[in-house]
Amino acid sequence: MKALLSEDEQLQIIAECTDGQKLIEETIRLKPNLILCDLSMPKMNGLDAIREIKKKLGDVKVIILTIHKEKQIFEKALQLGVNGYVLKEDIYDQLKFTIHTVLNGGKSYSAKITEAFAIGQGQERSELTFELLTRREREILRLAALGRTNREIGEELGISVRTVETHRANLMQKLDLKNVQELIAFAIKHGVVSIDEMEA
Numbered sequence: 001m002k003a004l005l006s007e008d009e010q011l012q013i014i015a016e017c018t019d020g021q022k023l024i025e026e027t028i029r030l031k032p033n034l035i036l037c038d039l040s041m042p043k044m045n046g047l048d049a050i051r052e053i054k055k056k057l058g059d060v061k062v063i064i065l066t067i068h069k070e071k072q073i074f075e076k077a078l079q080l081g082v083n084g085y086v087l088k089e090d091i092y093d094q095l096k097f098t099i100h101t102v103l104n105g106g107k108s109y110s111a112k113i114t115e116a117f118a119i120g121q122g123q124e125r126s127e128l129t130f131e132l133l134t135r136r137e138r139e140i141l142r143l144a145a146l147g148r149t150n151r152e153i154g155e156e157l158g159i160s161v162r163t164v165e166t167h168r169a170n171l172m173q174k175l176d177l178k179n180v181q182e183l184i185a186f187a188i189k190h191g192v193v194s195i196d197e198m199e200a
Contacts, residue, residue: 001036001065001091008096020044027053027060034103039066039073047073050080061102065091074113085109106134137171138192140164144180145187146197 005011014030017023019042027035035053039046050062063084064077077085083102086094087110098108133141136157143153150164157164177183187193 001095004092004095005099011099018042020046020049023049024052028056031057032060034061034063034099036063036065036099039064039068047076047080050077050082054080063098063102063108065095069113074109083107085113087112101134105136133171133174134167137167137174140167141171141183141187142192144168145184145193 002013002016005013014032015026017026021043023035023037023041024044035050037046037050041049044052046064046066050064053060053062061084062080062082063086064082065086065088066073067088068074069087074085084098084107086098086108090110090112094108094110101108139157140153143156148156150161150168154161154164171177172183175183175186177186184193188195
C-alpha cells in the first residue's frame, strides 16, 4: 500500500503505526489531514482508536481499510464519523480515489457495502444514502430546496450551470428522488433546511 500511495505526488506519508495506541499518540502529535486506519490492530482496535482520536481532534478525516463487510461494523464506523470505508480487496481500484474524494470534502464508501445496505428498509436506507452525498451535493441540495434555480446556484457557488445540473442529477439518483417536492421533503427531514428558511 505504501508503494501505491508513494506514486501520488500529492500525498505525503508522515507516519506509520503498528497498533491502535500508537495511532492515537501519533495523530495527536502530528495532526495529519487524513488517517488510514485498519480495524484489526494490537492493543486497541481501529474503531476504539478512532473514537479516542475524534474526542481530541474532531475534524481529522478518517478512512478505514478493512476486510470486514459486516453491517454492524460499517454502521459503527458511520456513527464515529468516518469519511471513507475501503475493503482491502479493492485497495488498488479504490484507495486513491477515496483519499482524494475525502481530502476534497466528500465521502466515499465501498460500493459492495453500500449497495447491500441500500436494499434495507426506508429509514435505514435514507440515512445511509444521505451519508453518501458529497459536500458539494449537500450544498446544492440545500439551495435547490430553498427554490434557487440552477443558474442562481451556480452563481452562488461559483460553478457552471452544467456542473450544477450534473451534481443535482447525481444527488437525485443517490437519494431516489423523483421531483422537487420530494427533494424539499427530504431536505427538511434531514435538517438541511428548516421550515423557517423555506418561509423566509
